Amino acid sequence: MEMFIRYTPEYSEHMKSSALCATCHTVIVPGTNGQEVVEQAPYLEWLNSTYNNESDEAAGISCQGCHMPRVDEQGQIIATAIAKFPDDLPTRGRYSQHTFVGGNSFMLRLMAEYDEWVGSNIPPAVLEANARLSEEHLGKAATLEILSAERSADVATVRVQVNNRSGHKLPTGYPTRRVWLHFTARDSTGQVVFESGGYGAEGRISGLSSETDTRLHHDEIDSTDKVQIWQQILVDADDKLTLRALDVAAVAKDNRILPLGWSNSHDQIGRIRAVGTDSDNNFIAGSDALTYRFPYAGNSELSISAELVYQSVPPKVIDTVSGFRTAASERFVEMARTVDNLPILLAKVEGSL
Ligand code: HEC
Ligand code: HEC
Numbered sequence: 510m511e512m513f514i515r516y517t518p519e520y521s522e523h524m525k526s527s528a529l530c531a532t533c534h535t536v537i538v539p540g541t542n543g544q545e546v547v548e549q550a551p552y553l554e555w556l557n558s559t560y561n562n563e564s565d566e567a568a569g570i571s572c573q574g575c576h577m578p579r580v581d582e583q584g585q586i587i588a589t590a591i592a593k594f595p596d597d598l599p600t601r602g603r604y605s606q607h608t609f610v611g612g613n614s615f616m617l618r619l620m621a622e623y624d625e626w627v628g629s630n631i632p633p634a635v636l637e638a639n640a641r642l643s644e645e646h647l648g649k650a651a652t653l654e655i656l657s658a659e660r661s662a663d664v665a666t667v668r669v670q671v672n673n674r675s676g677h678k679l680p681t682g683y684p685t686r687r688v689w690l691h692f693t694a695r696d697s698t699g700q701v702v703f704e705s706g707g708y709g710a711e712g713r714i715s716g717l718s719s720e721t722d723t724r725l726h727h728d729e730i731d732s733t734d735k736v737q738i739w740q741q742i743l744v745d746a747d748d749k750l751t752l753r754a755l756d757v758a759a760v761a762k763d764n765r766i767l768p769l770g771w772s773n774s775h776d777q778i779g780r781i782r783a784v785g786t787d788s789d790n791n792f793i794a795g796s797d798a799l800t801y802r803f804p805y806a807g808n809s810e811l812s813i814s815a816e817l818v819y820q821s822v823p824p825k826v827i828d829t830v831s832g833f834r835t836a837a838s839e840r841f842v843e844m845a846r847t848v849d850n851l852p853i854l855l856a857k858v859e860g861s862l
Contacts, residue, residue, distance in 0.1 A: 530572040538754045546757040554677035559770025577605035613821040614640035658862035663806040670798040678765035687740035691816040696809040703803035706736045712850035726764040728789040729800040769795035818852035
């Protein structure tokens with residue numbers, strides 16, 4: 510670098526700190542009535558988690574620890590010389606991949622497909638590879654367990670728990686992200702006895718009768734028109750869903766699953782508190798449990814399946830953008846509607862009762 514660009518690189522300790530990522534990934538803007546709107550704050554969420562321990566690398570995990578792995582694709586610690594030239598440079602470790610894998614495979618696929626129009630100069634194959642890495646990464650975001658499954662003469666009750674294994678809220682980041690639970694119970698002939706959170710080919714959740722249904726946080730689901738969706742919903746002064754941070758008047762919902770180690774008395778809590786979950790006693794640090802209760806009086810054994818799924822750009826968001834009517838929004842909508850938008854599987858459990 511000294512030779513080619515006359516720049517002498519220097520070691521900087523702060524490159525390893527999580528606060529470095531916060532400089533761009535914390536988005537706080539003034540809302541319509543002058544109040545603070547926290548649009549995205551993975552760093553503040555991480556501060557209020559068990560991963561926040563940079564003085565002890567073995568105990569804590571920094572942003573880099575998850576998003577810039579020190580191992581290669583084969584899981585081997587990366588060890589190499591810092592440059593090919595001169596050829597007598599020593600081999601050393603402690604390199605990190607600069608892949609910054611998140612969960613937005615949808616957008617990476619869109620960019621790969623419309624590579625010429627996007628003009629990113631990144632080969633489509635690289636974007637596609639990163640889309641696949643994002644889906645793999647999402648597989649590490651959570652675990653699911655069936656806490657109990659019981660039957661009386663005419664009612665079945667199943668308790669399911671979701672555990673957040675990411676370093677912040679799940680989902681974190683841009684407020685369009687959502688995670689939901691697709692629960693199905695079938696009898697021995699394969700007939701669906703109860704379902705919540707199913708979806709169609711476009712990736713729209715079935716069963717919900719209106720947009721306001723998506724704003725509800727549930728602890729118990731006893732009908733197919735209730736679906737547990739973990740997400741942040743920002744609304745404008747007319748209580749309408751908005752994507753424009755500067756139009757935000759209130760947080761209508763924030764039931765995103767808390768990371769391990771969360772405390773409701775953290776000094777940043779005013780900016781990151783959950784909204785709409787107060788009456789749910791098992792919405793706690795690291796997890797949320799849910800009860801499914803439905804009538805069943807048959808004799809057959811029931812098989813149950815619970816799938817936790819993630820969607821970065823829900824169809825409703827694309828519909829909203831289509832209302833903007835600018836050349837760029839129209840082009841985005843045209844492209845977005847051709848890209849596969851089925852949700853990505855985070856975790857799955859099966860059982861019977
Ligand atoms: C100079 C500003 C800047 C800094 C510093 C920065 N980022 Fe980002 N990051 C961005 C932008 C811009 C995007 C793209 C947003 C988008 O996808 O629209 C992004 C995207 C991401 C994504 C999501 C990729 C995806 O698939 O959607 C992850 C994960 C991420 N950054 C992690 C980090 C981590 C970890 C650090 C600290 C080591 C960091 N970033 C530091 C600006 C920054
Ligand atoms: C224990 C592992 C872990 C740690 C630590 C961690 N993350 Fe993540 N991160 C994830 C996982 C898994 C996802 C995908 C699920 C999601 O989007 O919430 C993710 C997603 C993201 C995204 C994508 C958000 C979007 O808009 O789609 C960003 C940005 C991000 N993380 C930034 C950070 C920053 C900044 C830190 C440190 C303050 C951090 N992460 C710490 C695991 C981690």
